[in-house]
Amino acid sequence: MLEDAYCSGCGSKIQSEDNTKPGYISEELLSNKSKDELVCQRCFRIKNYSETFPYEVSNDEFLEVIKKIKQEDALIVKIVDIFDFSGSFVPAIQTLTEKKDVILVGNKVDLLPKNVKSKKILNWLKIMLKNQGFSVLDSVLLSAKYGDNFDELMRLIYKHKGKRNVYIVGSTNVGKSKIINQILRRYLGAASDIVTESLSPHTTLGLIGFNLIDGSIIYDTPGVINKHQYMHYLSRKSYKLTYPQKEVKPLVFQLNEEQTLFFGGLARLDIISGETCDVINIVTYFSNKLNIHRTKTEKASRLYKEKLYSLLSPPTSSQEELPRWVFHEFRIRDNQKYDIVFSGLGFVTLRAPFHIKAYAPFVVGVYTRMAII
Numbered sequence: 396m397l398e399d400a401y402c403s404g405c406g407s408k409i410q411s412e413d414n415t416k417p418g419y420i421s422e423e424l425l426s427n428k429s430k431d432e433l434v435c436q437r438c439f440r441i442k443n444y445s446e447t448f449p450y451e452v453s454n455d456e457f458l459e460v461i462k463k464i465k466q467e468d469a470l471i472v473k474i475v476d477i478f479d480f481s482g483s484f485v486p487a488i489q490t491l492t493e494k495k496d497v498i499l500v501g502n503k504v505d506l507l508p509k510n511v512k513s514k515k516i517l518n519w520l521k522i523m524l525k526n527q528g529f530s531v532l533d534s535v536l537l538s539a540k541y542g543d544n545f546d547e548l549m550r551l552i553y554k555h556k557g558k559r560n561v562y563i564v565g566s567t568n569v570g571k572s573k574i575i576n577q578i579l580r581r582y583l584g585a586a587s588d589i590v591t592e593s594l595s596p597h598t599t600l601g602l603i604g605f606n607l608i609d610g611s612i613i614y615d616t617p618g619v620i621n622k623h624q625y626m627h628y629l630s631r632k633s634y635k636l637t638y639p640q641k642e643v644k645p646l647v648f649q650l651n652e653e654q655t656l657f658f659g660g661l662a663r664l665d666i667i668s669g670e671t672c673d674v675i676n677i678v679t680y681f682s683n684k685l686n687i688h689r690t691k692t693e694k695a696s697r698l699y700k701e702k703l704y705s706l707l708s709p710p711t712s713s714q715e716e717l718p719r720w721v722f723h724e725f726r727i728r729d730n731q732k733y734d735i736v737f738s739g740l741g742f743v744t745l746r747a748p749f750h751i752k753a754y755a756p757f758v759v760g761v762y763t764r765m766a767i768i
């Protein structure tokens with residue numbers, strides 16, 4: 396029976412040998428279950444006790460997945476985290492989906508303020524994709540948490556797939572499994588969540604397929620590892636403080652030249668002297684659990700050395716080894732409103748002209764865009 400049995404939560408092969416590994420079900424339990432309802436011990440614990448089981452998908456396992464998708468003429472639904480575009484847009488996916496039909500989904504739109512204009516976000520997504528040399532058939536913004544826009548997603552899937560199978564792909568933690576659960580509940584009659592979702596990376600470990608109404612199969616897939624997700628460098632505690640769990644709320648700061656804002660101990664924004672003579676209004680959109688601290692630029696480096704992990708937190712512990720910081724300088728002279736985005740952490744909105752320096756660990760994508768609010 397174990398030969399071709401897989402966990403319906405994470406897609407791991409079922410085994411009864413090692414209870415520290417995914418896919419484990421004791422022999423006793425196994426004898427009482429049918430093949431379709433097997434949920435491994437790891438998934439059971441994640442679902443019922445929110446326990447975490449860090450587990451890296453080995454490259455070999457991932458290559459197996461790539462092979463299957465590459466060999467098939469399939470429709471790809473590529474998910475990016477709208478709050479962390481740089482962290483969730485992985486070049487590996489480009490190889491994976493080369494010459495394939497792709498629908499792009501910007502998920503977690505509920506994390507952005509409600510007054511954000513969808514059209515502006517979609518325009519920005521299109522520019523980002525064009526910069527990466529990437530073309531898609533259609534794009535849609537979703538909230539897998541609240542179920543926003545799923546009718547539109549399904550319309551696009553049925554419009555483009557023909558008789559082909561559909562693969563939901565994207566880097567780890569972008570919400571692929573949550574999207575599958577929404578589709579199963581809303582359109583395929585599931586009474587509860589089937590696949591396992593969690594805040595920890597690498598929850599899904601194999602392909603998990605479900606029949607759509609016309610017989611095509613829609614697959615949840617394991618997340619691609621992306622070193623640009625800063626979560627890989629933080630403890631779970633710090634990550635939970637940093638990555639917003641709900642809509643980010645604006646905070647307004649009035650800054651003069653030679654002043655600095657720290658976003659926890661994870662990023663920093665300096666107003667450079669000499670460009671502007673007026674006060675600059677800065678609106679910040681970060682997790683409300685992240686301490687934002689204002690100081691004079693001349694004191695910033697010392698403050699960082701002395702107060703990292705306390706006043707400037709997260710990170711919360713010296714055990715967390717953050718990658719080295721780099722700075723990005725922006726000097727804009729028109730009078731339009733811009734966002735400075737610290738991908739996955741948050742963004743600030745300010746009106747040009749300005750001359751600023753934005754600091755963050757090198758893995759964090761930092762860029763400007765036309766303000767989305």
Ligand SMILES: Nc1nc2c(ncn2[C@@H]2O[C@H](COP(=O)(O)OP(=O)(O)OP(=O)(O)O)[C@@H](O)[C@H]2O)c(=O)[nH]1
Nearest residue numbers: 539540568569570571572573592593597598599618
């Ligand atoms: N706020 C918000 N959180 C979401 C949304 N979709 C997913 N999440 C959360 O993001 C985390 C990751 O979700 P998963 O569905 O497990 O992500 P995944 O892409 O399947 O991750 P892997 O299986 O590791 O590749 C969970 O904590 C989800 O609750 C969304 O639309 N909004």
Ligand SMILES: [Mg+2]
Nearest residue numbers: 571572598599
């Ligand atoms: Mg998953």
